[in-house]
Amino acid sequence: MHLACIGRVAASGLFALLLAGSLSGGSAHAQLDSREAISLQDQILELRHEMRQMQSGGGEGSAPPMAPSSTSVDQGAGSPLTSQLLDRVSTLEAQVRDLRGQLDQLNNQVQQQNAALSKQIGDMSFAVQQAHPEGGVPGGNAGDAGPPPPPARPERRTPELALQQGNAALAHRDYAGAQAAAREVLAGPKGPRQTDAQFLLAQSLAGQRQYQQAATAYYDVYTHAPHSGRAPDALLGVSASLLALGDKTDACQALQKLRAEFPSPQPRVSRASLALRGRGGCR
Incomplete structure (x- = not known):
C-alpha cells in the first residue's frame, strides 16, 4: 500500500x-x-x-x-x-x-x-x-390536637419568703443565693423589708470578699435607716469591711460614729466594736 x-x-x-x-x-x-x-x-x-x-x-x-x-x-x-x-x-x-x-x-x-x-x-x-396520620399526633385525629399550653409563669416570691430563703442561704454560706434573694426584694416595690434586704446584700458581698462593695452596702443601710435596729450592725459592717481593705483610719471613724450615736449598744454590738478597735488600733 x-x-x-x-x-x-x-x-x-x-x-x-x-x-x-x-x-x-x-x-x-x-x-x-x-x-x-x-x-x-x-x-x-x-x-x-x-x-x-x-x-x-x-x-x-x-x-x-x-x-x-x-x-x-x-x-x-x-x-x-x-x-x-x-x-x-x-x-x-x-x-x-x-x-x-x-x-x-x-x-x-x-x-x-x-x-x-x-x-x-x-x-x-x-x-x-x-x-402522624393526616398531620395529627400518633393514635389520634388531627382535630384532637389543640394549641400548645402557654408556658407556666414562675411564681414570684413574697419579700418575706425571699428574705427567709436568703438568710437560710447565707447561713449555709451560699452567698450567691443570698445576694440573689436580696436583690429580688430590692428590685420590688418599696416596703419595710427594704432595709433588711440591703443588710442581707451587704452580708452576702462580704462573704464573697467583695469588701469595697460590702462597705458601700453597709453604709447604705445606715443612711437609709439611721435609727433602726440595723444601724449599729451596719456601722460594724462598714468598719470590718474597711479593715479587710487595710483602711484603718476610716474603719476607726466608723467605730467612733457608732460610739457617738449609740452610747448604750447591745452587749453583742459592744463586744464586736471592742474587737474591731483592737484590730484597727483605734484610740
Whole structure:
C-alpha cells in the first residue's frame, strides 16, 4: 500500500477514534475535561497533523504521490514512521476504551446511589405518615390536637419568703443565693423589708470578699435607716469591711460614729466594736 493510502487509512482510524472519544451527553463532555482526555486529544491532533504532512508529501522520508508500484508498496509498508503512527493509533484507541469504561462505571455508581437515596426518602416519608396520620399526633385525629399550653409563669416570691430563703442561704454560706434573694426584694416595690434586704446584700458581698462593695452596702443601710435596729450592725459592717481593705483610719471613724450615736449598744454590738478597735488600733 502506498504511504499516502496508509495515511488515509490512519486518518480514517483517527476520525473513528475521535467519534468514539466524543462519547454521549454531558457525561462524556465532562470526561473530556479531565487531564487524561485533554492529553489524549492533543496526541490525536498531533497525529492528524503528521498524517496531513504525509498525504501532502511534506513529511520526512516521504515521496511525492505517484502511481502505486511494488517498490513503493514495499517502501510504504516498511516505513518506520508509518509503523509508529499505527502503534500510536492503537494505543490511543485502547486509552479511549479504558476511559469510556471508567465513565460507564462512574455513571452506574451515581445511578445506584440516587436510587438508594430515593428509597430512603420514600421510607422516611412513609414512616412519618404512619406515625402522624393526616398531620395529627400518633393514635389520634388531627382535630384532637389543640394549641400548645402557654408556658407556666414562675411564681414570684413574697419579700418575706425571699428574705427567709436568703438568710437560710447565707447561713449555709451560699452567698450567691443570698445576694440573689436580696436583690429580688430590692428590685420590688418599696416596703419595710427594704432595709433588711440591703443588710442581707451587704452580708452576702462580704462573704464573697467583695469588701469595697460590702462597705458601700453597709453604709447604705445606715443612711437609709439611721435609727433602726440595723444601724449599729451596719456601722460594724462598714468598719470590718474597711479593715479587710487595710483602711484603718476610716474603719476607726466608723467605730467612733457608732460610739457617738449609740452610747448604750447591745452587749453583742459592744463586744464586736471592742474587737474591731483592737484590730484597727483605734484610740
